[in-house]
Amino acid sequence: MTRPTGYSVAAYGDMITCAPRMPAYDAALCAAITPGCTVLDIGAGTGIFSLLACKYGAGHVYAIEPDAAIELARQAARDNGCxxxxxxxxxxxxxxxxxxxxxxxxxxxxxxMPLFEHHIATVTDARARLLAPGAIQIPRADTIRAAVVESAETARRYLEPWIENPYELDLTSGHRYVVGSWRKVNLKPEALLTEPEVFAVLDYRTVTEPNQRATLRWRAARPGTAHGLILWFDAELADGIGFSNAPGQPELIYGQAFFPLQTPLALAEGDLIEADIAATLSDRQYIWTWNTRITPVGAEAAVASFRQSSFQANLFTPDRLAPRAASYRPPHRDVHAIDCFILKRFDGKTDLQTVASALRAAFPQNFPTHKAALDHVSALSARYAATQGERV
Ligand SMILES: C[S@@+](CC[C@H](N)C(=O)[O-])C[C@H]1O[C@@H](n2cnc3c(N)ncnc32)[C@H](O)[C@@H]1O
Known part of the structure; x- marks a missing residue:
């Protein structure tokens, strides 16, 4: 399941100053909390929602957060008398x-995007196990919308240096990878070439499916160059309380996700753009695919079609893939014996200093100094400590 995200304290601070996100959460909590009620704050970070819940009269709050930020939340709770x-x-x-x-x-x-890591599975699990019947959920729903955009500036970041560079070098081989990657943008409404269409509605009171797909169709509202698609979400936190990441709305921490077209295309007003968009959760990450077709107004057939995927952004080389194959037979390496030796001594009784001394005595060629042995043992200890709470 999800590991600590490792946000910095400054990043948690940016979440708290982010308006209108934070005022909307504040208003939704104020409306939802009844005196003495029990509140579940999932992903409490530095504790802002838990503190507000107490301020509005909650009887008990569970602040759940795997990140070290929870220590700041504890301190803030003491500082605020709750x-x-x-x-x-x-x-x-x-x-x-x-x-x-x-x-x-x-x-x-x-x-x-709300389609992020194990968000949907986390909400589904909370609904099934952690919430009383009829519990209020904040947020209540997110609507993901998509539109076709013209943004030469964003597209330039996909062209340079692969298609265009000042060094007179042919770097085109890298282009097919970069056009498989989406990036966060904050575009103005002038960038929109079409009206938005709904890609998915995530109603957190019922959603169970982490994977989403839809075929969307737009007509160009004006002539321009289509550089890509953007997706954003509009959040509904409670009745009449929410916020939007649409172009033209105040910039929030989320922004919009820009999916480039493999090749920018000139559009005339009324041209048809169709896209099969899919978000598929694989391990912790979403793989996005966006297959696009452009048909000029009045024409029968598409003049361009592209098949793109964030999967294609990865440089898969045989040496990275082979060790994961079921048929792969890992060769013997010294490091296996070394790590086995160390892990056997992680028993809750032996300290790292003692493990490092034993390691150096057993493998003097590999660890010429006690510090080298201790560094290796500490790194392994930290690696397993970091997976605490994670279901393997
Ligand atoms: C975007 S921060 C939100 C912090 C704070 N609640 C706020 O909104 O300002 C999301 C936090 O959720 C935590 N998180 C993600 N999945 C979680 C889960 N299943 N249980 C507990 N915490 C989780 C992450 O570690 C991260 O600190």
């Missing part, structure tokens, strides 16, 4: 079972 009403859980919500089910759940575990 530490006795908040249980801090340094783990994933999916590994936690509360004493009482919650009347209100609040979270923001989206990325640029």
């Amino acid at each position: 530490a006795d009403r908040i249980s801090f859980v340094k783990d994933l919500s999916t590994a936690f079972t509360p004493e009482r089910k919650a009347d209100v759940m609040v979270s923001d575990i989206r990325g640029v």
Whole structure:
């Protein structure tokens, strides 16, 4: 499941100053909290939603966060006189079972898109195990919209240096990879070539499916050059409370996701643009595919069609892929014996200093100094500590 995201304290601060996101969450919490109710704050970060829930009269709050940021949340609870009403859980919500089910759940575990890592699975799990019947969920729903855009400036970042560079070199071989990657943008409404269409509605009271796909059709509202598609979401937190990431709205932490067209295309007013868009969760990451067809107004057949995927952005080389194949037979390497030796001594009783001394005695050629042995042992210890709370 999801690991700590490793946001910096400054990034958590940016989330709190992000308006109108934060005022909308504040208003939704104020409307949802009833005196003495139980609140579940999934992905509490530095604790802002938990503190607000206490301010509005919650009886008990479960603040759940695997990241070290939870230590700041604990301190902030003490500073605001509500530490006795908040249980801090340094783990994933999916590994936690509360004493009482919650009347209100609040979270923001989206990325640029709400289709981010295990967001949908986390909400589905919370609904099934952690919420009382009829609990209020904040957010309630996100609507993902998509439109065709003209943005030469964004497209230039896909052309340079692969198609155009000042060194008179042919770097075109890299272009097919970059056009498989989407990037965060904040475009103005002038960039829109079409009206938006709905890609998906994620109603968090019912959603279970992490993978989403749709075929969208747009007509160009004006002539221009289509450089790509953008997707953004509009959030509904409660009745009449929400925010939007649409071009023209105040810039938020999320922005819009820009998916380039393999080749920019000139459009006339009324031209038809069709796209099969799919978001498929693979392990922790979404693979996005966007297959686009352009048909001039009045024409029968498409004049251009592109098949693109974020999968194609990866440089897969045989030496990276082969060791994952079921038929692969890993060769013996010293490091295997070394790591086995260390892991056997992680027993809850032996400290790293002692493990490092034993390691150096057993493998003197590999660890000429005690520090070298200790560094290796510490790194392995930290690696396994970081996966604590994660279901393998
Ligand atoms: C975008 S931050 C939100 C912080 C704060 N709630 C806010 O909105 O300002 C999302 C946080 O959710 C945490 N997170 C993601 N999935 C989680 C889960 N299943 N259980 C608990 N925390 C989770 C991440 O570690 C990250 O700190």
